[in-house]
Amino acid sequence: MTTAHPLGFLRPGALIDSFRVVKALGEGANGMVLLVKRRGRRFALKLARCREVSDDVAKTNQRMTRELGCLIHLEHPNIIRARAWGHYPDLIGDYSYLVLDYVDGWTLAEWLEKVRPTFKQVAHVFMKLADALDYMHRQGVFHRDISLSNVLIRKDDGEPFIVDFGAGDFANARELTEGPLPPGTNRFRAPEAVTFWNEHRLDFSARYPFQAKDDQYALAVCLYDALTDAETAKDPEQRAARRITVNSPVMGPPPAPREANPCVPEALSALVAGAVEHDTAQRLPTLEALRGGLEALADPGGAEWEAPVFAPTVSAPRAGMSGRRRGRRRKVAAVGAVVVATVAAFALLRELSPTPEAPGLPAPESVPHAKAPDVLPPSRAAPPAAGVPSAAPVASAQKEAPTVSAPKPPQRQPTPEQPKPALRPTFTPEFLARCAGYTLAAQVAAGCPASQVRPEREACTAEAREYMSRLRANDDENLALLLDVNQPGFSSTYGVYRTGKYIGAIPRDRDILKKGWRVEGYLWTEGKYVVGRYTKVFPAPGAIDASGDPLPREVPICIVLGNDSRFEGLEKLEGSKPGAVVLRHQVIARYIYGEWTQP
Template identity: 30%
Template sequence: MSAPVHSPRPEHPVPLHGGGALYPFETAPLPPGTRIGADVVEGVLGSGGFAIVYRVRSPEGRLSALKLLPLDEGPERTERAWRELSLGTRLHHPNLGRQVGAGQWPEDKPRFLWLKLELIEGPTLDEWGLAAGRTVGEVVDRMLEVARGLAVMHEARVVHRDVKEANILVRQGTGQAVLVDFGVGYHEGDATLTKGMFPPGTPPYRAPEAWAYGRAHAGEPGAHYRAGPGDDLYAMGVVLYRLLTGRFPFRPAEHGGEDVEAVLHQTPLPPHLVNPSVPRAVEAVCLRLLAKTPEARYPGAVALYEALEELRARTDVVWTAPLHPERRPAVKPRARVGRVLAAVGVGLAVTLGAWWLTPGQEVAPGEDAPEPGWAVTAPLAPRKDSAPVKQPQQTTPGPQPETAPKRRGAAVRKACLGLTGAALQACLGAPQQVPPDRPAPPPQACPAGAVETMTGTLGFRLKEKKIVQWSDVRGRSVRVDEDTPMYVVGHWNAGANRFGYGGRFALPDNTRLSGRLYVKEGRVYGRLTEARTPLGVTYPVCLELLDTDYKVGLELQPGSAPGKMMVDPVAVVRVVDRFE
């Protein structure tokens, strides 16, 4: 086959600290206070396709994670539950999530298998590793710890099959990396449970040999790829590449799926070209892990661990160099404008008490890039060919006999020198308080493939609604611009009932929705055309903006002005098949 093959890129909702799955668990969570074995449920930590994970407390006050897996959801789920229990008893290592107990519940008529797991407090590896100021040495140390845990797994003939940042936690206190979520792990010799070409996993981390097998056996009844240690090592390469560069080795395909052609035949862009802070010696390890065949990678996790250990001992690498230098925080709009006005000679904020600026592109050299719509379009000082402004000479010492209003008026006029047009009008204290209407865009079709992706890949229903937000700060309006993105609040369980159950997992929390906004008759309307998940997976979508009363558009809030739309921080989006 010469044509590229693409696949959808589903994601797990949350790391489950010892197990995960592909579709949402359909049993309502147990209320706090429920007793399971000797432990008492305090709340939900996460949920996946095969389980809900609870935070529980023992009679001695010890906190743990308790994973509840159904035993009556069909033979595959039942067998997978017992298999996870079996895997947990084989794996004991500081860099692997620890299983500390198991049983069945309720005791009289068991319907669930419970696994009691070590509760690991700490961020996921990507949350930790992409933080500003994280050093090269720290990132390599965490990779070395994960490799050590993988070596123990592989020695026990267990393949993880879902290595990714979301399944690696950085333990608070010690700072050590811990690999979790063995729910889709495989022990050599076990029977195949999964129906379909590929075992459970996350497509952006899938090895080239898996995609090659899929191409070679497409349409073949019963064909199933069996992952090995090399698959885990390739996934480690993807993890390291993301920590070094903040992006995946390969861009997603145009329709949002995995670009299999690139994974099979293209070489990833060298990390140091994406991020010049990446040392070449570290880059070499990363690119070897991303080799197209298992034989070209390291012989195993032990060899990877030894390579990372030798790498860490080198003295020609600056280990304390930050991979992602801390950016200067964006200047608040009022602070930036204050400096602009100071450049023309007067502290206008003091003189006028309020001011408005119009959208533009220019900004003083050396400043951070302006936030959309908050730069000054006119020069900050008169041009050289402008007529000089003559200053009256004082003929007597001391201030001239000028009234306070006149002095204030002169100060305002002097502050506004060099400004023109709307900026001058705003500077003189006569701003327009409502953003001007933009012509409403004509009716238009959804982006190519959006309807099919929403109703097929994501499982959305037309006219389905979901709460979204610009900010999680309630009770205060937020400023938005033409292309300000919105974020999904909680997981979007497509097709779910009003309690959140019965649907299937579609988009994870904090998925970014982007598109275009415009103002018409005092309301802000939006057409959102792309969803981008926290892992960087993109989907074409077709969503219109509603207020929380399900009216189309959002009402402008007080404080709106030219170039400045103020709206409520929470809104609703609705699935449509066309923008009207």
């Protein structure tokens, strides 16, 4: 069974059964979306294909079948409708497809930036989305990837549509999840899901019990962003300020929207603060409560509700907002007959100004909280902007985690700095990787060390030097390195790190090394400098070296942090604490051919 890319022979004018291709709307890791016509009417055709990193064609088709299973249960004016489905080029062909209503519109992220809607317009859009999501749950369907990218706003009337059920689920659906969390966009996961991932990320048999409240929280985050983020559709590198963290169990709930954007009406700010509350006992209880609260507030309106959320010239609200505060209690009260959240006092929000970026890397956005990170799995690969009449790529800040979209409508106690040992520790990398996933209590029970002691010196192996030569990597040559793909740092400039094993990535093409290739390494954070050594790279399937010979799936390599050949290491940034070191998410590193050295 072939898995070749179908775009080469699906030119404009080609037929997929009775649907004539007009143009490609976009492409993602799991397929593509085409604008097609039948009897003069336009539709969006979502064509599945096996991911390049997978040889499981059957599972690719099963995911589309499950997406269809979600859609055939639903008939709501604000949810995309499926009109036909099949296989191409014949009934037992290689490619399964869905035909959906076509929406000529923007993603919600684009609409917020382009239209600059009023508070009343935003409220009415989210009233309809809350109603649609509530209806969906009553039919036994979960979307599981509600985000600013998976809502389309029709241009001619501003009507919203929930799209892209590629991560959806329904009662009795076949289990396709391959890890603790279902596919989704990390920013919009509920704090309970983040906590579950932190506790089970090394247990691939664990499964998070996704519930309606998870979809509800994701919609609340979309509304929070609509009120606090003036750059919803921008790439992270183009933003004037990083987005406020919303779902970190360590950092706690985000500040009320009015703290970030003083133009937000006070009652609306209280309602949304209750909707993104971390304590489920104090969180807004239902989607109907959110919908009713918006209706009760927006319909009477007032002058402040007719004002735009952000003026057209505004680029970002309060650059550097960290969202820190010393108090964190909010209580939910009633507005009329509807549940509305009121916000307890927030203490001082500290603004942290960015420090100069390392040469050749993007400018920083702002320094985040100096707290231990909530590690999250990588979001789903970015899909096409289906339903939007453009084949242009979608900004990663706007579209972080979908499959192909369907168109239309423990905190460790600080430990004293350890002296350099004369001998290497006896702990194996496998043992340490296992310990990295335990809470503090579990570490004690398992006999895991508080941190791996950094070895004094170690020569780069002859095998690693040989492969670096095959990769055209020169001794002391600098490169950009993404330290940890599991932190939600693809969309932020800074991360928080502790001693342990990490999976990083190459953030941009570099001769034979290509953007997205994973690298494995270890960071030591106890000393004056952060020392890091990345010793494996995982090329993409089919990758070749400088001579054209194929590369294995795992290649030994020697990469150290820092660009100073006199020693290895990076300085800790402002806000670092023992056990929680602040570093840039992308740093300068270098290849070495000799011995590791000490700072």
